[in-house]
Amino acid sequence: MTQPSPHMMQMSHQNQQPALAGWGLVKYYGEVVGLAGVDVAVRPGEALAVMGPSGNGKTTLLHVLAGILTPDQGEVWLGGERVDQLSDAQRTVLRRRRLGFVFQDNQLLAELPADENVALPLMVDGVSRREAVTRARGMLAQVGLANEATRRPGELSGGQAQRVAIARALVGEPQAVFADEPTGALDAATGAQVIDLLVGAATHRGAAVVVVTHDDAVAARCHRVVRIVDGRVSDR
Numbered sequence: 001m002t003q004p005s006p007h008m009m010q011m012s013h014q015n016q017q018p019a020l021a022g023w024g025l026v027k028y029y030g031e032v033v034g035l036a037g038v039d040v041a042v043r044p045g046e047a048l049a050v051m052g053p054s055g056n057g058k059t060t061l062l063h064v065l066a067g068i069l070t071p072d073q074g075e076v077w078l079g080g081e082r083v084d085q086l087s088d089a090q091r092t093v094l095r096r097r098r099l100g101f102v103f104q105d106n107q108l109l110a111e112l113p114a115d116e117n118v119a120l121p122l123m124v125d126g127v128s129r130r131e132a133v134t135r136a137r138g139m140l141a142q143v144g145l146a147n148e149a150t151r152r153p154g155e156l157s158g159g160q161a162q163r164v165a166i167a168r169a170l171v172g173e174p175q176a177v178f179a180d181e182p183t184g185a186l187d188a189a190t191g192a193q194v195i196d197l198l199v200g201a202a203t204h205r206g207a208a209v210v211v212v213t214h215d216d217a218v219a220a221r222c223h224r225v226v227r228i229v230d231g232r233v234s235d236r
């Protein structure tokens, strides 16, 4: 059987409750407005691109949805659970167990081979080293890096390193995956491959994906785009 396309996955999930939602999100940094009242919902298997001018709240929105920052007003829901009122310690565990992250500069540990980088979040969570590495290698094979599993980040191309980061983000079977400019350090062709891999692999598993990007080509590879201007959702 052929794999369903991300679009088909999105259609088949259309009637479900959001995998991830933020309602009435407001965030201040002192007197500076980060978010001025944002409603956003992402379905299981849906990839949402967040665009908009620099300094207008995209990263703030991603960090609030991902439990890195708490909103001053509003609610964040992951599946059927409200998560913005959890303690710092509970949100740390939630991020590790139920969310995945991909950053512009992959943030791999230079001294560890790819498979151990991917296995690390599982081991931190109590999975045995043996099982964690086995699962990590399986995940690396799924992102096309079966033969690079024992290489260190410095021995990988930028696109390969970002695929390791994607494997690390997905290995724990997260409900939502957050990516901040995941292709910002890559050339256009490599970036397109990386974003397709991220969106395809995550949504195939039913995860919600949120991608902050300045790049129209990246946004076009997601299912839906939301623009944030002055801390609000804009149709401009």
Ligand SMILES: Nc1ncnc2c1ncn2[C@@H]1O[C@H](COP(=O)(O)OP(=O)(O)OP(=O)(O)O)[C@@H](O)[C@H]1O
Residues within 6 Å of the ligand: 029, 032, 033, 034, 052, 053, 054, 055, 056, 057, 058, 059, 060, 061
């Ligand atoms: N830690 C912080 N302390 C103070 N102000 C902040 C902080 N983080 C963000 N801001 C401010 O909040 C506003 C929104 O910033 P945010 O990083 O969310 O924008 P962005 O749209 O992601 O920008 P970019 O595209 O440049 O990354 C900006 O005015 C920014 O200066």
